[in-house]
Amino acid sequence: MLKIQEIRELIKLIDKSSINEFKYENDGSKIVLKKNGGAAVSYQTEEAYAQPVVTQAPPVREQVPAVEAVKESPEVKQETKAPEEDASLHKVVSPMVGTFYSASSPDAEAFVKPGDQVSKDSIVCIIEAMKLFNEIESEVNGEIVKVLVENGQLVEYGQPLFLVKAE
Incomplete structure (x- = not known):
């Protein structure tokens, strides 16, 4: 599970980048960061006591290139997640x-x-x-x-x- 300071650092990195959405899952915990002007962070875990963390993101101007960047990002993820699988x-x-x-x-x-x-x-x-x-x-x-x-x-x-x- 990520610490609150690590989540804050992720928020700052995403805010400075051209990424509009970031998802992270690990051991039943899930973090979703979005830069669409509304709520920027949602945090979920399997534990019943976890509270959602919500941060107000700065407004983002809607532009067509931003939509195209979102369409291209899944292709980039597929390329980086498909390295040659060789056990040696x-x-x-x-x-x-x-x-x-x-x-x-x-x-x-x-x-x-x-x-x-x-x-x-x-x-x-x-x-x-x-x-x-x-x-x-x-x-x-x-x-x-x-x-x-x-x-x-x-x-x-x-x-x-x-x-x-x-x-």
Whole structure:
């Protein structure tokens, strides 16, 4: 179950992004964040004592491009949730919600690319969350087989980022 501070951080991230709706489910808990000018947060859990958390979102101007962005987002989710399923490959997953960066700066070379050898604790990417840049390290020694996300893409907690052929 997420703590109230983590929920507040999620609200701020969604507010600053172009995402209009965000859903998160884990162990019977469900969080839905929407940016449509009305109630911004609903929180449900299997426990009988949980109270809903409702926050007033700033008004959002209705525009046709926003509707098109909502139509495109399910396709993006399908692409990111359909990585190659190979039991021998280790998945490096995102430890947080944030923006994925493959390099330390826009003009720098990517930390890793397919075919590169990585060692345990070598930096493979950066995830920006709440204006903090967090270096993500490989948990295993091996070879990068595939990069599953694109530079600048918003990633979710637990989302696979890389496939690594462990040694």
